[in-house]
C-alpha cells in the first residue's frame with residue numbers, strides 16, 4: 377500500500393521538474409519513515425545543482441527530521457558518479473537510509489546499475505520497479521538520448537480538420553486558437569531544443585520561443601538552413617539569452633559571419649541533394665545534450681524527417697476549419713499503395729479550447 381503512494385508523490389514531484397532540468401532527467405524523491413510518515417521531499421534542480429535525493433534530505437533536515445533508518449522512494453536509480461554534483465548513493469548511505477525503492481535503472485550505459493550496486497554494498501536494501509512505466513514516459517527524451525544517442529523527436533503540427541498546415545500562398549497564422557497555441561508553448565518549454573526550417577523562418581518571421589507558458593531557460597532554436605539564408609535581423613534573434621544553432625550544407629562565409637555576429641553558432645552538415653544531413657543533425661543534438669526535440673517546421677522539412685524515419689511522435693492540433701487545398705502536414709508520397717503508409721498509434725486525444733490535440737506515435741515494434 378505504502379510504496380505506490382510514495383512513489384506516486386515522487387512522480388508528481390518529478391513532473392514539476394519538466395522544463396527545468398535539461399539535460400538532466402526529471403526525478404522526484406520522497407523520504408519516509410518505516411511507518412510511512414513523510415520526512416522530506418525533493419525534485420531535481422537545474423543542471424549542476426542538487427539532485428532529488430539531496431533536496432529531499434535537505435527538506436527533512438529543515439523540518440527537523442533524522443532520516444536514519446528511513447526509506448527513500450526515488451523515480452530513477454540514484455547516481456553513483458562524480459558529475460557536477462557528488463554521488464547521491466554516498467549521501468544516502470552517509471545519512472543512514474535503510475532502504476531505497478527506485479522506479480527504474482539509469483539508462484546511461486556508462487553508469488547503469490552501478491548506483492544500485494553501490495547502495496547494496498553499503499548495506500542498503502534496494503527494490504526496483506514501482507512507477508517504472510511513468511518514470512520512463514516522463515523521461516522519454518533522456519532514455520532516447522542515453523540508448524540511441526539522439527533525442528526523442530516530437531513533431532508539432534497545427535492543421536485544419538482537412539489536414540492543411542498553410543494555404544497554398546503560405547499563410548498559416550492562425551489556424552488554431554489561443555488555448556491551443558498556449559498549450560503548444562508548454563510543449564516547447566519541456567523540450568531541450570526547438571527545430572524549424574528556413575522555409576518557416578522566411579515565411580512566418582517566427583520567434584519560436586516560450587512566451588505563453590512557464591519555462592526555466594528558453595530552449596535553443598535549431599534552424600535547418602542549407603544556404604545560410606536566415607536573415608541576421610530576423611525576429612528570432614530578439615529572444616534574450618536563447619542560443620540559436622544553425623545547420624548548413626553549403627559554405628557562405630559572409631552570411632556565416634553576419635549570423636555569428638548575432639550570436640548564432642553555425643555547423644556544416646552537408647547531406648544528399650545539397651541539403652542538411654538530418655540524421656547527422658540529430659546525432660549532433662544528442663551530443664549537445666538535447667533530450668526532447670520539438671519540431672515546428674513546414675511540410676518539406678517535416679516530410680524529410682519522416683521519410684528518413686527520424687520522427688517518434690506527432691503532436692497535432694486540429695482546428696475545426698476546412699480550407700480545401702493548401703500545404704499538408706508532411707511532404708511524402710505520392711504512395712502507390714495504402715500498405716506504404718506510415719503506420720501510427722494514437723495516444724491521448726484532448727479538447728483544447730475549440731481545437732483538438734492528438735498525440736500519435738510512429739509504430740516501431742522493436743521500440744527504440
Ligand SMILES: NC(=O)C1=CN([C@@H]2O[C@H](COP(=O)(O)OP(=O)(O)OC[C@H]3O[C@@H](n4cnc5c(N)ncnc54)[C@H](OP(=O)(O)O)[C@@H]3O)[C@@H](O)[C@H]2O)C=CC1
Pocket residue numbers: 532533534535540541542545546547548549551572573574575576577579580600601602603605647650651652653654672673674675676677678680681703
Ligand atoms: N501549421 C503549422 O504547424 C506550421 C506551418 N508552417 C508553414 O509552413 C510553410 C513553410 O513550409 P516549408 O517551405 O516546407 O518550410 P520548412 O520549415 O519545412 O523548411 C524547408 C526548407 O528547409 C531546408 N532544408 C535543409 N535541409 C533539408 C532537408 N534535409 N530536408 C528538407 N528541407 C531541408 C530547405 O531549404 P534550403 O535548401 O534552402 O536549406 C527547405 O526548403 C509556411 O507557410 C509556414 O507558415 C510552418 C511551421 C508550422
Ligand SMILES: Nc1c(N[C@@H]2O[C@H](COP(=O)(O)O)[C@@H](O)[C@H]2O)[nH]c(=O)[nH]c1=O
Pocket residue numbers: 534548549550551552553556557560576580581582583584585672673693
Ligand atoms: N500557424 C500556427 C502555428 N504555427 C507555428 O508557430 C510558429 C510561430 O511561432 P511564434 O513566432 O513563436 O508565435 C510558426 O512559425 C509555426 O511554426 N502554431 C500553432 O500553434 N497554431 C497555428 O495556427
